[in-house]
Amino acid sequence: MIIIQQQPFDxxxxxxxxxxxxxxxxxxxxxxxxxxxFNESPDVQALTLEHYPGMTEKALGSIVEQAQSRWRIERALVVHRIGYMVPGDNIVAVLTASSHRQDAFDACAFIMDYLKIRAPFWKKEHTASGAYWVRERGSDLASLSRWEQT
Structure with missing residues (x-):
C-alpha cells in the first residue's frame, strides 16, 4: 500500500x-x-517536499513490487508526506512484514534506499540565508548500488 499525504501519520x-x-x-x-x-546547510529551519501526483505512487508501487519479488514479505506499506515540515517532523514511514525477520529487514532497507533515489520527490530546504533545492547525494547512490550487486 502506498499513501502520499500532507498530514502527520501515527x-x-x-x-x-x-x-x-x-x-x-x-x-x-x-x-x-x-x-x-541540518543537511547541505547547518541551519535547516524547514523543508518543503513536492511530488508529481500519479507518477510518485506508480514509482513507489514499482519499488515495493521489486522488494516483494526479491524477499518473502507478506505486507508492505509506504507513507510519504509532502508539503511544509519543520525539524523533528516525520517525513516517511516504510513498514514490511514477513514470517521471518531477515526478509522484513532487507525489504525495508531496499525500499527506503530505492525510494531516496527513484521516487519523484523534490526537496527544498529553508534556512536563515534562503531556500535551495536539495541535490542527489553520493551516499544515497552508494546505498542503492549495493542492491544491484545482490
Missing part, C-alpha cells in the same frame, strides 16, 4: 494496518525518516 496506527490480527507474521520492520535541522 506509526502505531500504521503498524496495526500492517500487522493486524495475523498470526503468520514473525516480523514487522519499520523505518521512519524525519526532518533534520
Amino acid at each position: 506509526i502505531g496506527e500504521l503498524h496495526e494496518r500492517v500487522a493486524g490480527e495475523s498470526t503468520s507474521l514473525g516480523a514487522v520492520v519499520s523505518f521512519i525518516g524525519r526532518v533534520r535541522d
Whole structure:
C-alpha cells in the first residue's frame, strides 16, 4: 500500500494496518525518516517536499513490487508526506512484514534506499540565508548500488 499525504501519520496506527490480527507474521520492520535541522546547510529551519501526483505512487508501487519479488514479505506499506515540515517532523514511514525477520529487514532497507533515489520527490530546504533545492547525494547512490550487486 502506498499513501502520499500532507498530514502527520501515527506509526502505531500504521503498524496495526500492517500487522493486524495475523498470526503468520514473525516480523514487522519499520523505518521512519524525519526532518533534520541540518543537511547541505547547518541551519535547516524547514523543508518543503513536492511530488508529481500519479507518477510518485506508480514509482513507489514499482519499488515495493521489486522488494516483494526479491524477499518473502507478506505486507508492505509506504507513507510519504509532502508539503511544509519543520525539524523533528516525520517525513516517511516504510513498514514490511514477513514470517521471518531477515526478509522484513532487507525489504525495508531496499525500499527506503530505492525510494531516496527513484521516487519523484523534490526537496527544498529553508534556512536563515534562503531556500535551495536539495541535490542527489553520493551516499544515497552508494546505498542503492549495493542492491544491484545482490
